[in-house]
Amino acid sequence: MEQQLEDLYRFPNIINTLQVIGCHFGLKPPGWHYPRHHHHLFELLYCVEGEVAHEINRDRVTMQAGDWLLIKSGVRHQSSNTTQADYGFFNVHFDLDDPEIRSLLSQAPYRLIRHKEAEQSKLRFYVGELEGVMQRNHTDAEPSSLRFEDKLLLQSYTLLIIHVVLQLFREHGSSRGQGTAAEKDPSLFTADIAHMIEEKLALGLCEEATVAGIAKEMNLSRSQCSKLFSKVYGLSPRQYVSQQKLKLAKELLVTTHLPMTDIAEKLGFHSASHFSRQFRRWTGQSPSEFKPRHHSTN
Structure with a gap:
């Protein structure tokens, strides 16, 4: 006798949109400076090598190799390489239309993840995979010329990075790497x-x-x-x-x-x-x- 199979698991419908702008790797020389500005999207930065100083609102935040920084949309900031070595970085501006995720991302003007915490996660691996996708498509052409498979990989690794970043925020709370004047979580x-x-x-x-x-x-x-x-x-x-x-x-x-x-x-x-x-x-x-x-x- 045949037994009728039933659904064991059912996921909710997911039709959320990820917007990715300005995803790139860069290298800036000593003395480099980017003036005060703000974005309408969230900004996620990874310091690959060297050191960089950010002024966010009235806080000064120094990133060293292996550190990650999330800056909330609309927050004014400026960046400088005040050392004698090159500053290498990975940078992505993104937005998600899921209210719960946006609420988690918006709980403070900025959040800093130090190298020691980041190294316990898969963040460096995901960045390496993402860099591999970009290297395969490194030409003088516009980014829109990416193959559709690589566009999917770009979005997938970006989402995985955001996922890990949110996990680290939850695990380590808001007490580390926040800056003295950073706003606390909403009451x-x-x-x-x-x-x-x-x-x-x-x-x-x-x-x-x-x-x-x-x-x-x-x-x-x-x-x-x-x-x-x-x-x-x-x-x-x-x-x-x-x-x-x-x-x-x-x-x-x-x-x-x-x-x-x-x-x-x-x-x-x-x-x-x-x-x-x-x-x-x-x-x-x-x-x-x-x-x-x-x-x-x-």
């Missing part, structure tokens, strides 16, 4: 309020829940509402809504056969054309280009 009150705002935004995603309306409901000013949310999640409520709408749009396009008018209505857009224009702004593709094409076979 429980701040986190609770931010989570309540996030819940109301998620529930009202398709009804265009406004920050002003939520702020009024919670007896907060609009600016307080936005500030508390941004402190915990690392992005504004409006950016959060856009990311969640994009995530839901991708899921509906991939997993359903709903017409564009129905998808637009579910997402709170006035029309299918309005949804199509916004989706193209988000992804560079129209919804019909993004949607998988199913070919029938005889």
Whole structure:
């Protein structure tokens, strides 16, 4: 008698987006200086050789070979090689649209992982693999000329590096390598309020829940509402809504056969054309280009 097999494990649907910008290895001579600036993405730095001094807000952070540094999006900083040796580094700017991961990444203006802690992980191995991918494709061509297999490897190793970095943060807490003026983790009150705002935004995603309306409901000013949310999640409520709408749009396009008018209505857009224009702004593709094409076979 045949026994009917049942699913033993089932994973949730995952349609999150990783954005990788400016991923590269570099070498800077003595006296090199990069002026004060900030990014709209998270910045992750690995000191391969030499030494570099960063000024982050009012803190001075010195990285030596083997150290890692995560800088939160929007934090102003500058960098200098004040030694007599070259400074070699790996650098990547990235963003993820998963609220929980963003919340973990945004808990402080910067986080420093010293060589001793990093060496107990696979970080150096993953960087070596990633460097191998880049060396195979090292030409004068643009990075967009990477083979699709190597693009997948680039994203995979970047995600693995982020995964290990978050693990190390969790294991070693916020007491090491933070700098004297670095902000502490958001208070429980701040986190609770931010989570309540996030819940109301998620529930009202398709009804265009406004920050002003939520702020009024919670007896907060609009600016307080936005500030508390941004402190915990690392992005504004409006950016959060856009990311969640994009995530839901991708899921509906991939997993359903709903017409564009129905998808637009579910997402709170006035029309299918309005949804199509916004989706193209988000992804560079129209919804019909993004949607998988199913070919029938005889």
